[in-house]
Amino acid sequence: MKIGYPCINWSIGCKGDRTFRLKSYSEEKLIETVENNLNCLEKMLEYNFKNNILFFRITSDLIPFASHPICKFDWQDYFKDKFQDIGRHILKYNMRISMHPDQFIVLNSKSRKVVERSIAELYYHSEVLDLMKLKNDSKIQLHIGGRYDDKNKSISRFIDEFKRLDDKIKNRLVIENDDHIYNLNDCLILSEKIDIPVLFDNFHHLIYNNNEDIRNCYKFVNETWNDEDGIPMIDYSSQKPGSKIGSHAENIDLLDFKNFIEKTEPFNFDIMLEIKNKEKSALKAIEIIKNDVRFEKRQ
């Protein structure tokens, strides 16, 4: 059971998601920015290793405009050695990596242009993981997409597009339940059809579910991940007190987290904390697991 946080570390004064405006695009600027981003990524991973945080989500902004037509630069080749170096560290540290393309990536869009752009962006994500030579247990997590007033047709479009994807994307893609269109049940049904792992998001599930027995959920989710995929990844968050339903907490709610871990027994997962203060909450979560003998066997 690895604990992680997404994309940004607030403690080390360096973030790996620096970008710039399309208008100011130049190769020099791209190289300079990516150099910074990769160096910061390295530092964040070092910090994580020292603190036993062995799960991390790499930002989609690592290579700005990587999938945009304006980018003709062969960043894959230029940064090949650096990527390999980072990848070697990840493997040596026994870390797990995920990525999460942002809201513009909609594989089941009704617009062909949006679908093509989405595929290009997914390709970029898989290139990053491939350049680091990470195994297929490093995943790219995506929601199923839009509803467009017809869920069945929209799911069919997802299936059609998925089947046409390059194997290197297919081998890394996992689907995540969202909090208002496609819930866990939808993901499990789709998973059965195209054999794709389901990444369970407990907070989305809390907001949007089918009143399932939670232990059954973990059981079914668990079955969608095979040996090559690694143990299942889970996104964990809790409600920000006093805020709109669905707002992610600033700080980890230790009682809720403990409760959550207890309920997932006996399954083993890697847990991504979608909590705003990032590494601070990860450190607390790791303490909880370390100090509870019941959780020992699942480490």
Added chain:
DNA sequence: TCACGTCAAGCAGAT
């Protein structure tokens, strides 16, 4: 140095 308008990209739901 700082204020502030704007930023590659989609979609749904609230106002």
Added chain:
DNA sequence: ATCTGCTTGACGTGA
């Protein structure tokens, strides 16, 4: 119609 949230502010021009 327009705004907001999503995983998250921050780029960069103009004064």
